[in-house]
Amino acid sequence: MTAISLASPEHLTPERTNLLAEVAERNDATHGDDLLGLILSGSAGRGLATDRSDLDVYVVLTDDATAGRRTTKTAAVDEIPLSLSELAEIPPFGTDYWWYRWSFAWAPVVLDRTGGMLDDLALRQATVSPEEARSILVTHDRLDGWVNYAYRALKSDRDGRVRERRLDAAESLPWLLDTVFSLGGRVRPYHKYLPWELEQHPLPGWTADGLLSLVERTLDGDPAAIRETFERVLDHRREFDRSQPEPVLVPIVDGWGSELALFDS
Template sequence: MPDLDLPAHLSPQHATALQALADRNDADHGDGFLGLVLSGSAGRGMATERSDLDVLVVLTDDAAAGRRTTKSPDVDEVPTPLAELEELPAFGTDGWWYRWSCAWAPVLLDRTGGVLPDLVRRHATLAPDEQRDVLVTHDRLDGYVNYAFRALKNDRDGRHLERRLDAAESVPWLLDTVFALEGRVRPYMKYLPWELRTHPLPHWPAEETLDLLERTLDGDPQAVRETFVRVERAVHAHPAAGELTEILDGWGDQLDLLRPAGPGRA
């Protein structure tokens, strides 16, 4: 019987289900069964009575052959070859959004001598070249500035619905930018408040950031400006500030529309 390292927040029902799943895979695959990773709400202490278990069953290539993901109301069991976890899908590819599924996900069983926990952590973080890929190659920084600028142009010109729509459109670009600047993969929206509160970003205090996001979604021009100031400061603090600052400098005097007048101006 595999000895699982179960988080204290799990319900007895979930703990029992996970042990049964581990026992079954151990019996089926023996040495080909390399570990378990608990993703989803249960892995992050956010489970409700309606939550199922999202479990990565990590296997050797031979053990994974012929296995498919199985889903039930209680458990989604995802057979995952260890070699697949060694690959890191790039931003903009089909596999990118699966990377955050590993973020902060507890490893319940590791038979790889520490390789599996390292791979899980690596999926949720961005190396410098990956940060550049998000911010520069895929234009997430420039795109964020574009939508924020459009929102404030609409505000200036009295187009209030258009202001709110462009402000809302800026948010996904903003979040990609913010998390990439911090070397992390952006979470799914469901987990954004949880991540900001439990794994804070140095330049983005949780409650202040969530307030800015809510106000931005309401189309508040002041929130759009306050947010841009924070982004600009984070850009200047980044190790690759030179190239990123060039992106901002390319906007020239148009950035004046994005900067608050007086105290607080970057």
């Protein structure tokens, strides 16, 4: 059998490189031309593997070849069969498969028999179009929801309710991260990868240290962090609206009226 040439990441250990080659050769023997490519996700794909990490490999197949195949898991490898048409389908925010989209972010395509389609399709899964961002921020209320929890935290702080302040501040963070990543045109990463992504692939207008510091301080219920974050998000909100036919985010925040005085330091 002729060895398959793979574009394995340089950070992959020799043992994992050999294991990935075995996956490729086994699937090539089983599927032949119906094997369209391999995408290496998970910690191993991003250079964050530990001794306990396995390989998370998307096996991209033709639609016919995918029929009947299921994900297989061992201590060393998870093989996830995926048809090309499934990879091309973009699950909307709020659906069951939305959370799988980030698994393609910064995940190297190690085998591509489609002439370069897999890189483009993986990138599309991990990015948020302006139309999607508008849906996430407006239709799904992620911006308004974040303002709501931030406001509640500040109200509890004003009234001396320390525990309630911290709870609402912590509750605000998923809404905040959906907001800032959508404004940046990207799917929010899994928490495990948040520091790595911000450090290796900074969001436009944010530094990794700056955003992570605000997140950590917000977890502690720090009112100053909530107010500083609010001002930063307002700037990004205005920038987003300049790309729209008419403002869509400015009215959401402005609709809070006099209640916004609580965000003044």
